[in-house]
Amino acid sequence: xxxARWADILAQAIFHTLVAALFVEALxxxxxxxxxxxxxxxxxxxxxxxLVVFPALVTLxxxxxxxxxxxxxxxxxxxxxxxxxxxxxxxxEVFVLGLAGLGAVLLLMDLVPMAWRRRTxxxxxxxxxxxxxxxxxxxxxxxxxxxxxxxxxxxxxxxETPAIFCTGVRTPAIVVSRGALxxxxxxxxxxxxxxxxxxxxxxxxxxxxxxFAARVLLFxxxxxxxxxxxxxxxxxxLADERAAELSGDRLALASGLLKLHRATLGRRPxxxxxxxxxxxxxxxxxxxxxxxxxxxxxxxxxxPAPRLPFGAARVALAGIAVTALLFFVV
Amino acid sequence: xxxxxxxxxxxxxxxxxxxxxxxxxxxxATAATVAALGALPGWIAGEGAGVRRxxxxxxxxxxxxxxxxxxxxxxxRLAWPAAEIRVAGGRHGSASLVFHDRAGEPAxxxxxxxxxxxxxxxxxxxxxxxxxxxxxxxxxxxxxxASVLVNGARWHQLTWYPGRRAVVLRGRGELDELFLIAxxxxxxxxx
Numbered sequence: 076x077x078x079a080r081w082a083d084i085l086a087q088a089i090f091h092t093l094v095a096a097l098f099v100e101a102l103x104x105x106x107x108x109x110x111x112x113x114x115x116x117x118x119x120x121x122x123x124x125x126l127v128v129f130p131a132l133v134t135l136x137x138x139x140x141x142x143x144x145x146x147x148x149x150x151x152x153x154x155x156x157x158x159x160x161x162x163x164x165x166x167x168e169v170f171v172l173g174l175a176g177l178g179a180v181l182l183l184m185d186l187v188p189m190a191w192r193r194r195t196x197x198x199x200x201x202x203x204x205x206x207x208x209x210x211x212x213x214x215x216x217x218x219x220x221x222x223x224x225x226x227x228x229x230x231x232x233x234x235e236t237p238a239i240f241c242t243g244v245r246t247p248a249i250v251v252s253r254g255a256l257x258x259x260x261x262x263x264x265x266x267x268x269x270x271x272x273x274x275x276x277x278x279x280x281x282x283x284x285x286x287f288a289a290r291v292l293l294f295x296x297x298x299x300x301x302x303x304x305x306x307x308x309x310x311x312x313l314a315d316e317r318a319a320e321l322s323g324d325r326l327a328l329a330s331g332l333l334k335l336h337r338a339t340l341g342r343r344p345x346x347x348x349x350x351x352x353x354x355x356x357x358x359x360x361x362x363x364x365x366x367x368x369x370x371x372x373x374x375x376x377x378x379p380a381p382r383l384p385f386g387a388a389r390v391a392l393a394g395i396a397v398t399a400l401l402f403f404v405v
Numbered sequence: 406x407x408x409x410x411x412x413x414x415x416x417x418x419x420x421x422x423x424x425x426x427x428x429x430x431x432x433x434a435t436a437a438t439v440a441a442l443g444a445l446p447g448w449i450a451g452e453g454a455g456v457r458r459x460x461x462x463x464x465x466x467x468x469x470x471x472x473x474x475x476x477x478x479x480x481x482r483l484a485w486p487a488a489e490i491r492v493a494g495g496r497h498g499s500a501s502l503v504f505h506d507r508a509g510e511p512a513x514x515x516x517x518x519x520x521x522x523x524x525x526x527x528x529x530x531x532x533x534x535x536x537x538x539x540x541x542x543x544x545x546x547x548x549x550x551a552s553v554l555v556n557g558a559r560w561h562q563l564t565w566y567p568g569r570r571a572v573v574l575r576g577r578g579e580l581d582e583l584f585l586i587a588x589x590x591x592x593x594x595x596x
Binding site: 097101102105106143149150151152155158384385389400 | 417420421424427428430431432434435436439440442443445446447449450457458468495496
């Protein structure tokens with residue numbers, strides 16, 4: 076009986092997140108939410124649901140587990156799918172095991188490459204040559220004055236593969252390779268650094284580790300894995316927007332993005348990235364990465380997406396609505 | 406100024422209305438999809454609303470909150486336990502037990518209400534066409550014997566009230582055997 080109860084909770088957690096994710100996705104599209112900040116806020120509703128709301132529902136409303144509720148009030152009862160059998164197995168078990176397996180696979184697709192890369196020692200930062208130092212100083216000095224952020228450490232990597240990324244939780248830093256400085260012109264470098272600074276202003280490295288820890292905790296939940304990846308993509312779009320505001324040059328950012336993408340296609344990364352989400356997001360899938368870069372460039376060239384009014388109210392309404400609906404799903 | 410405020414107010418109102426209308430239809434569509442997925446197992450199994458298939462006699466009695474009456478006489482040609490058990494009507498509702506013969510074909514069906522004076526729940530009797538009826542008796546209790554069509558197959562159907570609970574017994578074998586089984590139907594102790 077106890078194992079059956081846990082199986083029910085597991086199945087509910089998976090199905091609830093799936094419904095919440097699809098509901099929020101439908102709202103994002105129906106409301107035409109294009110501002111990445113608002114998209115993140117809405118998708119965090121789906122991400123936060125299995126972590127906060129679902130445990131509260133299970134704990135505070137034990138009546139939902141009673142037969143009377145399942146048979147009478149519930150819109151959906153997962154156990155009913157036990158009655159539908161395929162090759163002698165009830166579909167309830169097939170769904171639960173299949174979806175849990177899918178969740179684990181989605182996590183491993185990001186975890187294994189990240190763990191593999193950690194085997195490679197990171198190249199030691201070196202002092203930049205005078206020319207590189209001057210280029211970095213010229214780009215950063217202007218940007219630093221426009222952000223509230225204390226100027227982060229810049230780690231120069233003496234490698235030909237172009238790389239610019241941010242890293243570090245307690246001591247944020249931006250890693251720049253010699254290859255990147257050679258590839259990008261002054262405006263593109265400034266815009267790319269503005270992008271990384273935007274990540275640091277929002278503390279994205281710390282947030283990404285937090286989300287990844289949640290992904291590991293909910294390894295069995297495929298919808299959680301997918302929504303986490305989607306939020307990572309939105310975080311990149313948001314950093315693009317902030318960088319465009321900071322640098323004032325959307326075209327330079329798009330151009331720099333494209334150059335970096337083309338120069339690194341099919342090559343090993345210059346340095347091991349610690350950002351567990353965005354860095355590992357699509358490296359095994361080169362085509363997905365190319366498509367993502369294309370979409371980002373197009374968004375930059377189209378101009379800033381308008382913010383919808385009543386953003387906070389939309390998030391609150393989405394959360395309340397999905398919670399009310401999923402109360403009746405057991 | 407007042408006209409500008411009025412226009413702005415109307416615009417805000419329209420935006421709120423559009424936001425809420427969109428939320429409502431997305432929520433409705435999601436709820437309808439979830440409800441359809443919830444009802445799908447019942448549709449696949451050909452069950453009506455409120456009918457639930459259960460795995461065992463114990464589960465049926467637990468759901469109904471009452472013991473079920475069972476036959477004491479059970480022909481060898483029939484397989485025990487019941488191949489299908491369904492309940493309907495919630496607590497103190499009704500149950501349907503279908504017994505197969507050794508070839509795996511439905512051969513005996515026992516339907517009963519668990520509440521005194523109540524009839525067997527209608528969803529369990531759905532799809533039955535009564536061809537003819539006549540009065541009879543099971544021991545001393547008045548009963549009705551009918552020929553019925555269920556899913557295109559012809560059955561004998563005996564309806565009576567042992568201990569004030571409605572029982573319907575259907576069989577596809579000999580009438581004598583059906584009456585023997587009916588006379589042996591008895592209640593069991595309280596759960």
